[in-house]
Amino acid sequence: MSASTDTIDNFVASDYKYGFTTDIESESLEPGLNEDVIRFISAKKHEPEWLLEWRLKAFRHFEKMENPSWPHVKYPPVNFQEISYYSAPKKKGDGPKSLDEVDPKLLETYEKLGVPLHERARLAGVAVDAVFDSESIGTTFKEDLAKAGVIFCPISEAVREHPELVRKYIGTVVPYTDNYYSALNSAVFSDGSFVYIPKGTRCPMELSTYFRINAANTGQFERTLIVAEESSHVSYLEGCTAPMRDENQLHAAVVELVALDNAEIKYSTVQNWYPGDEEGRGGIYNFVTKRGMCKTNAKISWTQVETGSAITWKYPSVILKGDNSVGEFYSIALTNKAQQADTGTKMIHIGKNTRSTIISKGISAGRGQNSYRGLVQVGKKAVNARNFSQCDSLLIGNKCGAHTFPYIEAKNPTASIEHEATTSKIGEDQIFYCNQRGLETQDAVNMIVNGFCKEVFRELPMEFAVEAQKLLDVSLEGSVG
Amino acid sequence: MLEIKNLKACIEEKQILKGINLTVNAGEVHAIMGPNGSGKSTLASVLAGREGYEITDGEVLLQKNDILEMAPEERAREGVFLAFQYPVEIPGVNSTYFLKSAVNQIRKHRGEEELDAMKFLKLVKSKMKELGLAEEFLKRPVNAGFSGGEKKRNEILQMTMLEPSLAVLDETDSGLDIDALRIVADGVNRLKNQNNAQIVITHYQRLLDYIVPDFVHVLYNGRIIKSGDKTLAHDLEEKGYDWLIKDS
Numbered sequence: 001m002s003a004s005t006d007t008i009d010n011f012v013a014s015d016y017k018y019g020f021t022t023d024i025e026s027e028s029l030e031p032g033l034n035e036d037v038i039r040f041i042s043a044k045k046h047e048p049e050w051l052l053e054w055r056l057k058a059f060r061h062f063e064k065m066e067n068p069s070w071p072h073v074k075y076p077p078v079n080f081q082e083i084s085y086y087s088a089p090k091k092k093g094d095g096p097k098s099l100d101e102v103d104p105k106l107l108e109t110y111e112k113l114g115v116p117l118h119e120r121a122r123l124a125g126v127a128v129d130a131v132f133d134s135e136s137i138g139t140t141f142k143e144d145l146a147k148a149g150v151i152f153c154p155i156s157e158a159v160r161e162h163p164e165l166v167r168k169y170i171g172t173v174v175p176y177t178d179n180y181y182s183a184l185n186s187a188v189f190s191d192g193s194f195v196y197i198p199k200g201t202r203c204p205m206e207l208s209t210y211f212r213i214n215a216a217n218t219g220q221f222e223r224t225l226i227v228a229e230e231s232s233h234v235s236y237l238e239g240c241t242a243p244m245r246d247e248n249q250l251h252a253a254v255v256e257l258v259a260l261d262n263a264e265i266k267y268s269t270v271q272n273w274y275p276g277d278e279e280g281r282g283g284i285y286n287f288v289t290k291r292g293m294c295k296t297n298a299k300i301s302w303t304q305v306e307t308g309s310a311i312t313w314k315y316p317s318v319i320l321k322g323d324n325s326v327g328e329f330y331s332i333a334l335t336n337k338a339q340q341a342d343t344g345t346k347m348i349h350i351g352k353n354t355r356s357t358i359i360s361k362g363i364s365a366g367r368g369q370n371s372y373r374g375l376v377q378v379g380k381k382a383v384n385a386r387n388f389s390q391c392d393s394l395l396i397g398n399k400c401g402a403h404t405f406p407y408i409e410a411k412n413p414t415a416s417i418e419h420e421a422t423t424s425k426i427g428e429d430q431i432f433y434c435n436q437r438g439l440e441t442q443d444a445v446n447m448i449v450n451g452f453c454k455e456v457f458r459e460l461p462m463e464f465a466v467e468a469q470k471l472l473d474v475s476l477e478g479s480v481g
Numbered sequence: 482m483l484e485i486k487n488l489k490a491c492i493e494e495k496q497i498l499k500g501i502n503l504t505v506n507a508g509e510v511h512a513i514m515g516p517n518g519s520g521k522s523t524l525a526s527v528l529a530g531r532e533g534y535e536i537t538d539g540e541v542l543l544q545k546n547d548i549l550e551m552a553p554e555e556r557a558r559e560g561v562f563l564a565f566q567y568p569v570e571i572p573g574v575n576s577t578y579f580l581k582s583a584v585n586q587i588r589k590h591r592g593e594e595e596l597d598a599m600k601f602l603k604l605v606k607s608k609m610k611e612l613g614l615a616e617e618f619l620k621r622p623v624n625a626g627f628s629g630g631e632k633k634r635n636e637i638l639q640m641t642m643l644e645p646s647l648a649v650l651d652e653t654d655s656g657l658d659i660d661a662l663r664i665v666a667d668g669v670n671r672l673k674n675q676n677n678a679q680i681v682i683t684h685y686q687r688l689l690d691y692i693v694p695d696f697v698h699v700l701y702n703g704r705i706i707k708s709g710d711k712t713l714a715h716d717l718e719e720k721g722y723d724w725l726i727k728d729s
Contacts, residue, residue, distance in 0.1 A: 424572065430571050432529075437557060438643070451571070451622070452572075452573045
């Protein structure tokens, strides 16, 4: 059917809505990576000696490591000396004390992104920490949260205000020795969010961090740490965008979650970094390490909607250390144009009666390459561990690819592990069928894609489920002509 | 209603339709019969605007408008409905949502008010009752996991909801048991009025016991070689196609 593939070939070329640049004076480090850069960042943030030492150890370790080659993605080697490791909007004096003092241009930027920060227009029931390049520019609803005992602030502030908490937990879930990019991140991380939920507390609102890369040739290395004390509960969401640029930019984040006994953390991501153009020029390299640790009866749930980035390389994982703990991973990863994604999860069952669920939906369009990579590991002592995995791939057109790499390691004979996988394709015949009932091709594609993803949309906090659905529609715009 | 004039079409450079002439007036039911490979399904596909066919000559006028220039969804909104020989499965897409979107697209095009969920459900449930279909249909994804008979009944439900001015049924009867056949026929008969028309493509006389055509045409080798009234269908049942083919 040579004639009929044409429609689907036109599938590509949608405009990236968030590709604008904010014209703001920034203070940026010269590109380059060495110990002086690390000392500079640490000094800039008035860090204690122990943290600088930790960063330097991480850097020395990083220098001995090599860029991993196992992900199913292709890209030219990253030159770490060409990246600037620190860039922040220039501040007058000591910098803004509150959001009222923040440069209006920055507030305007976030407004444009649909994340208003000022009092009047704030998202109801959602506290936002806004990270711009290497610095957090402000956090909303801080006082309201403080009343509940919840700490929600930039991690650099937490290092100064709550050093004992940061020191106790940082690097405990993702040690700097874990992998190449976690070592790099530990050495040069600039900002990110810190969340602490006290014992028995249910966080009164959704917490959210909005990451924005603005400056050119700058990497963003944020570090997020969430600690949920015994019997506490928190739902957290992160969003990400970046301007359109012809060069690739590196985003290497580390997220650590600690859920103590009976605690529950729900972590949702809507990732929409600039994906690059049709030829694969530009776009963000999104190399991220996300991992959570569950103590007894605790639960960690990762939900991600990944539509952006030139290359995505991330495996939000759960270590099910405590008995009866639960790990969940719900993912939608969309690759269009020349995007590549190698994403999935690791569920490490250590405690007894631990349970995990993996639902992964990969959508490939254009020349996109989408890989699911997942590990389900059941340790010797994990009696009655249970896992259910479902990995579905949807192909749109003839030039994209979907790949599945499931790894299963069971060392306990009582383990029950189920894996289901399907691959389907939006066919010309489905499109024609919809057309014949009066539906536009684009609407038909959106309908099919949304139907394919609905199990994951269900897991997103209400306010964001609609957003995520729209984002998916926009990312597929122009994909079928 | 419909005028097909000297329609020629080919697929991958092979000529399939070699000059079809057919006029269908409002209020009429036409049956198109013919042996395998004569071009029946191609004709249905070309009318609906499926890609992959090249129109080399002729025109197709629906209420005086040339539809060959229109995209498939525009033709659908103008009132062309194709009941598929092999209805397509769309996993994950809920039947109710699908049908509501389709109905509203067509209503919008006709300048009618779009139906909200409540009104739509009321309408679709009453139509299903008329057709004797179980409501559980609505909860399932479009055609996914349906039996052959269920798929065909779903086509008839969609046709009933969309109220086309021209319905083309492409071998909707093939593979149906007698009960399903009655439902299909019943759907067509209920739809029929003085303002619309139906073209029923079939292999067998059997369906025409339930849907009584005003005209029967025999399509062979890309041309209509014989037209007549319903008695022609009986003759074909008795004698086969050979006597016509020899003459042509």
